[in-house]
Amino acid sequence: MKRDYPEKPERVYYFGTCLVNMLYPEAGMAGISLIEREGVEVVFPRKQTCCGQPAYNSGFPEEARDVARHQLKQFGKNYPIIIPSGSCAGMMRHHYPKLFADSPEYQEMLRFSDRVFELTEFLVRVLQIRLEDKGEPVKITWHSSCHANREMGVIQDSKSLLRQLSNVELIELSREDECCGFGGTFSVKQPEISSAMVIDKVEDIRQTGTKKVISGDCGCLMNITGAIEYRNLDIAGQHIAEFLWERTHG
Amino acid sequence: MVKKTFSLQKNVSRFIDNGQLRRNLRFSMDTMKQTRAALFSDKSEFETLRKLGQSIRQRSLDKLPELLVQLEEKCTANGIRVHWAETVDDANQIVLDVINQHGSSRLVKGKSMVSEEMHLNSFLADHGVDPIETDLGEFIIQLAGETPSHIIVPAIHKNKAEIADLFHKKIPDTPYTEEVEELNAIARKILRQKFFEAEIGISGVNMAVAETGTLCLVENEGNGRMCTTLPPVHIAVMGLEKVVEKLVDVPPLMRLLTGSATGQPITTYVNMITSPRKPGEKDGPREIHLIILDNKRSKILADPQLRQTLQCIRCGTCLSHCPVYTRIGGHAYGFVYPGPIGTILTPQIEGLKNTNDLINASSLCNACEEVCPVKIPIPDLIRRLRNESMSNKGSVEGAGTKRALSEMSAWKAWKLINRHAVLNRLSGKAAAAFGKQLKGIGPLKAWTSCRTLPKFARKSMLDLADENGVSDE
Ligand code: SF4
Numbered sequence: 001m002k003r004d005y006p007e008k009p010e011r012v013y014y015f016g017t018c019l020v021n022m023l024y025p026e027a028g029m030a031g032i033s034l035i036e037r038e039g040v041e042v043v044f045p046r047k048q049t050c051c052g053q054p055a056y057n058s059g060f061p062e063e064a065r066d067v068a069r070h071q072l073k074q075f076g077k078n079y080p081i082i083i084p085s086g087s088c089a090g091m092m093r094h095h096y097p098k099l100f101a102d103s104p105e106y107q108e109m110l111r112f113s114d115r116v117f118e119l120t121e122f123l124v125r126v127l128q129i130r131l132e133d134k135g136e137p138v139k140i141t142w143h144s145s146c147h148a149n150r151e152m153g154v155i156q157d158s159k160s161l162l163r164q165l166s167n168v169e170l171i172e173l174s175r176e177d178e179c180c181g182f183g184g185t186f187s188v189k190q191p192e193i194s195s196a197m198v199i200d201k202v203e204d205i206r207q208t209g210t211k212k213v214i215s216g217d218c219g220c221l222m223n224i225t226g227a228i229e230y231r232n233l234d235i236a237g238q239h240i241a242e243f244l245w246e247r248t249h250g
Numbered sequence: 251m252v253k254k255t256f257s258l259q260k261n262v263s264r265f266i267d268n269g270q271l272r273r274n275l276r277f278s279m280d281t282m283k284q285t286r287a288a289l290f291s292d293k294s295e296f297e298t299l300r301k302l303g304q305s306i307r308q309r310s311l312d313k314l315p316e317l318l319v320q321l322e323e324k325c326t327a328n329g330i331r332v333h334w335a336e337t338v339d340d341a342n343q344i345v346l347d348v349i350n351q352h353g354s355s356r357l358v359k360g361k362s363m364v365s366e367e368m369h370l371n372s373f374l375a376d377h378g379v380d381p382i383e384t385d386l387g388e389f390i391i392q393l394a395g396e397t398p399s400h401i402i403v404p405a406i407h408k409n410k411a412e413i414a415d416l417f418h419k420k421i422p423d424t425p426y427t428e429e430v431e432e433l434n435a436i437a438r439k440i441l442r443q444k445f446f447e448a449e450i451g452i453s454g455v456n457m458a459v460a461e462t463g464t465l466c467l468v469e470n471e472g473n474g475r476m477c478t479t480l481p482p483v484h485i486a487v488m489g490l491e492k493v494v495e496k497l498v499d500v501p502p503l504m505r506l507l508t509g510s511a512t513g514q515p516i517t518t519y520v521n522m523i524t525s526p527r528k529p530g531e532k533d534g535p536r537e538i539h540l541i542i543l544d545n546k547r548s549k550i551l552a553d554p555q556l557r558q559t560l561q562c563i564r565c566g567t568c569l570s571h572c573p574v575y576t577r578i579g580g581h582a583y584g585f586v587y588p589g590p591i592g593t594i595l596t597p598q599i600e601g602l603k604n605t606n607d608l609i610n611a612s613s614l615c616n617a618c619e620e621v622c623p624v625k626i627p628i629p630d631l632i633r634r635l636r637n638e639s640m641s642n643k644g645s646v647e648g649a650g651t652k653r654a655l656s657e658m659s660a661w662k663a664w665k666l667i668n669r670h671a672v673l674n675r676l677s678g679k680a681a682a683a684f685g686k687q688l689k690g691i692g693p694l695k696a697w698t699s700c701r702t703l704p705k706f707a708r709k710s711m712l713d714l715a716d717e718n719g720v721s722d723e
Binding site: 014016018020021022023024025026028029032041042043044045046047048049050052054055056057058059060061063066067070074077098146147150151177178179181182183184186187188189190191192193194195196197198199222223226227229230 | 258259262263266272573574577578607610611612613614615616617619620630633636637638639640641652657661662664665667668669671694696697699700701702703704705706707709710711712713714715716718720721722723
């Protein structure tokens with residue numbers, strides 16, 4: 001996705017996402033640390049909630065709009081908004097304007113959307129971050145979330161960060177572009193298809209022989225690691241922000 | 251032929267554990283994806299072509315009423331008889347009338363999804379006529395008494411051994427063989443005889459050109475050429491959206507169609523049919539009928555967003571790239587059009603009520619939108635139909651059909667929590683609330699059938715941010 005990137009800002013907003021908040025808080029904090037280390041101040045509005053995607057995808061646009069308006073209020077100043085999730089970023093960047101297409105709030109939403117960046121995209125394109133790997137040699141594999149890939153177009157950014165780590169060997173999946181089967185409410189509305197998909201994904205991960213799968217989206221991670229644990233496999237899932245931070249600080 | 255009790259969920263349970271089906275699909279899909287990717291390897295060139303395809307289709311739809319009138323005039327002037335059919339019943343009746351006029355009983359048929367939509371074969375069978383399917387894939391599933399499971403490769407769910415077995419059992423004096431060449435030869439021998447005897451040939455139409463009154467038909471086996479030239483009468487059936495304005499619109503669309511469908515720059519046969527046999531000509535049918543079917547399409551056209559559904563050129567590549575289709579196969583979709591295109595088209599033709607939970611056949615991964623050669627925003631249209639299914643104000647037939655109190659109130663609660671930060675935080679313990687909301691949407695056991703439960707963190711990120719003094723402004 002072609003877009004123009006701003007100069008390095010003094011201050012940014014951080015939208016943690018509800019899954020990070022509840023399930024992967026350390027990953028969220030690691031994202032903040034990575035940004036702050038580059039000399040950028042991070043503001044984390046405490047009244048933020050959910051991007052609204054679950055309702056948006058389930059046939060409840062009115063509910064999604066209400067929740068979107070709530071976020072708009074929490075992120076009122078003209079700072080870039082950084083999100084450690086390709087899916088929530090895609091929602092706020094591409095779907096907010098669609099949700100308000102016929103409303104007087106459209107322009108406001110458009111301006112809001114324009115400020116939205118996925119975390120790795122921001123680290124690479126705006127902060128031009130350079131990473132120094134301090135960790136032990138390790139082999140990992142990478143899972144692309146569909147929305148990071150097809151809505152935000154940031155997979156190359158995420159992978160370029162992993163490739164900056166000199167001791168990390170990235171072994172790619174054979175079907176990296178294929179959905180892991182999470183799809184939010186899809187996983188409970190069509191459980192059998194979703195299960196079939198995540199089982200295949202875990203098998204693909206296992207075939208790489210690595211012990212760690214990294215992703216930029218906690219929805220996928222929750223799904224994939226849940227299926228890995230169910231099979232009792234010795235593979236860990238980790239959000240890219242946490243992985244990058246662990247390997248480069250201290 | 252609406253299946254009143256259709257349930258995607260039930261169908262999925264029937265098909266998903268069929269390992270042979272899954273392997274057959276995976277194998278074929280992978281091959282199709284690779285050949286397509288090889289042809290469209292230059293991303294920016296493909297994007298330019300796709301935009302052109304999209305604009306051609308959109309222009310055609312914008313001008314559809316005029317173009318259809320023009321098509322009728324041109325065809326009529328060329329000697330093709332044009333018939334309008336509002337419903338599939340009308341269309342079937344027109345076919346039957348033509349058959350009866352000629353007192354024919356020997357029919358051959360080329361591949362046509364519209365004829366599937368009409369359930370033409372079973373209608374004709376009820377009237378004592380049995381058309382022979384001549385496309386190899388269609389021939390196979392006709393032998394098996396099945397329906398197509400893919401819009402380009404009708405028998406994709408079958409592998410060589412299954413076809414070998416079918417030929418051996420269903421065609422008299424046929425030894426069992428898995429040699430593709432031999433299987434082809436068996437079918438060819440039977441079909442050749444049928445072509446010679448045929449009194450009427452039926453075909454579909456890939457696109458019809460308003461400017462010239464030309465019917466375009468692409469295929470790889472030559473059976474389409476036979477069906478439209480050998481028998482004295484040719485009946486072509488098309489959905490009314492298949493018209494394009496000008497002859498110059500054809501090449502880019504053809505390239506997109508064949509490239510997306512089979513990875514071919516062009517098909518082995520490209521038929522462009524403009525008139526019946528003229529005096530002095532040595533071949534071609536003496537009579538051509540074109541049946542133009544509406545079947546709810548004009549209603550779809552009236553909605554500016556849903557209209558994009560009609561841009562479809564039926565290339566089938568959204569099926570081949572769909573992770574859901576690859577797991578369950580075309581028959582699980584219950585109606586004629588499977589895969590992502592079926593997920594958006596079928597509810598608009600059959601109504602949201604009859605198609606029940608079909609709109610849930612997507613994880614919204616966007617793979618279909620990424621490959622669609624005419625840039626139909628399939629995920630957005632799925633969301634739109636989901637909105638309609640939950641709303642009393644929708645315009646699609648059967649709108650509001652999925653309104654269930656438990657789910658409505660789950661989303662109301664979700665909204666409350668997410669509009670009030672205090673509630674959200676308290677419910678940080680949100681975990682508990684999340685679990686509770688989930689019940690109205692789908693059962694928890696669905697999640698745990700192959701996964702462990704998510705582990706909620708003891709301290710939320712909001713808590714950690716407080717502890718670490720992250721700015722709140
Ligand atoms: S929706 Fe697009 S990809 Fe799917 S069959 Fe139609 S044209 Fe092809």
